[in-house]
Amino acid sequence: MLEESDDPVVKTVQPSLKTGRKWKVTEAVDEAKECLKMKEVIGQTQTDRRGLGSTTAKWWSKTEGKEKRYMIIDEIRNKEDSTRVQKAVQQPQQGQWTNWDTAIQRSLTWNDIWHMAPLRISFLIRSVYDLLPSNANLVRWGKKDDPTCPLCQGRQTTEHVLSSCKVALSQGLYTWRHNRVLQELASVISTAKGEIHPSSTSSTVFTTEGGVKKWHGGSIPLNTHRKGLLDGCDDWVVSADLPEWERHPDVIRKSALRPDTVIHSASTQLTVPYESRMEEAHAFKEGKYLNLTKELKKDGYEAKVMPVEIGARGFVGSSAYGLLSKLSIGGNKRTKALRLLAETAENSSRWIWSRRNESLLHKE
Template sequence: MVINEIRLNEDSRRIQKAVQQPQQGQWTNWDNALQKSLTWNEIWHMAPLRISFLIRSVYDLLPSNANLVRWGKKEDPTCPLCQGRQTTEHVLSSCRIALSQGRYTWRHNRVLQELAAVISTAKGETTLPNTNALIFTTEGGAKSWHGRPVRTTNQIKCLLDGCDDWDVSADLPEWDSHPSIIKETRLRPDIMIHSDSTQQLIMVELTVPYENRMEEAHTYKREKYMNLTKE
């Protein structure tokens, strides 16, 4: 208990100091990011330029015009596209000209393509129910399979387990369009996973915000699709 209390106090003191430092404290903006544990083997096989970019972007050490001015390498901190102050955040997510030119949309769609491809592959690896044994939940009753108790010998390992007619559509030109029940609305979730046999729809929405706006972007997207989810 004493060790834990000391550790908590030291962590709190460290964070308070880091927040006051404009560059060394940049990592505090990542509080809402999902934590990923990297192994030395993964780091070893990363391209050196990628590791360098990731580390320097976390601490705002990339050669943006604002940083070049601060380092005495340049006199003008403005963005050549929109004439705003060119910081790392500005380049990656805040330039209105880059937004109008579709640069951020291009980045978003490249990530979306990867997600859609992985989900499309996963739908072919689902487990179908087997009516030989009962599965129980922590709620005290038989596991509800799409609203009814079922017998199965296979534990549910994946959200897609349970049927083999999942259809994946994505809000991308080269992918199939969303089902009619979604097309009737004005909203276009990034990915729709739907099953005719079980009458299920799963919406996947991707956001690529700057690190200090993760929570804001998450709240915005949840509210945007709240009514569609209820309907």
């Protein structure tokens, strides 16, 4: 990679790098170069939901120096990531995370890991790869003979402990976790009430001599404001299905259904499912409140149901991201809110896991 340097002396240096038997630097770099050249021949393609032309591509023949080195590094990294995913897909147990299509990728920096308690890191990593010492895993590893759950006599897997044990359900453990996450979600939503959601803004535009536009008074120009679900509303109320929160309006309480959160003309339904069942939970909640939405619309209300999923292991569903965006909660506030929801679900599940074999569980 030094051959792209502007310095003629550095350009001729060919250091010998020692690597393992399965990976060679020179082979990886040469392969990355060929891939980048082939991508330029194929042209720009679109692989996600963004429209054509919304992204710009860098071509190998039009870059030089550091840009080429960065392109090679990124290409090698992407190839290694792709290889790991391909290997994980072939693993029916440890590779289950490859099927979490609606879960947002959770990134942990070295700073995050450094400040985490060892038990938390252990639980998070082993729960993702299904390596926690459940009775089913202990039998698979030859450490135990009986895979049954001591509480309900079902097969004790990680999924069973965190979301499917009938005894834990009857004792209210999953409800307790759900309410903890709901408490945080309702608090996040209620903070949006203090934000300004203007239906229209006025601003004076000045153009300097250099052609740079400035807005007088610090107001946001009309075409830069991202429209939210509650734009133009400043009297909406957040109610939650929690004891200390405001009760749902009469038009909701007269039905037999109890949405987790009601926001003026929108209803939010929270679910804390196992990550592999996020799509199933989302579809179930949408169908559950379909008739209620129709009845409210017949009565002249503008009703919208938005199911939200926060995974039991702390992986936030894309529905939560979409909800906050529709409420005009974005940027760092949205990032912090999603992180708070993820950590609340993860900490609650870790508590449930630590008491998986107790016959009577009491929460404080």
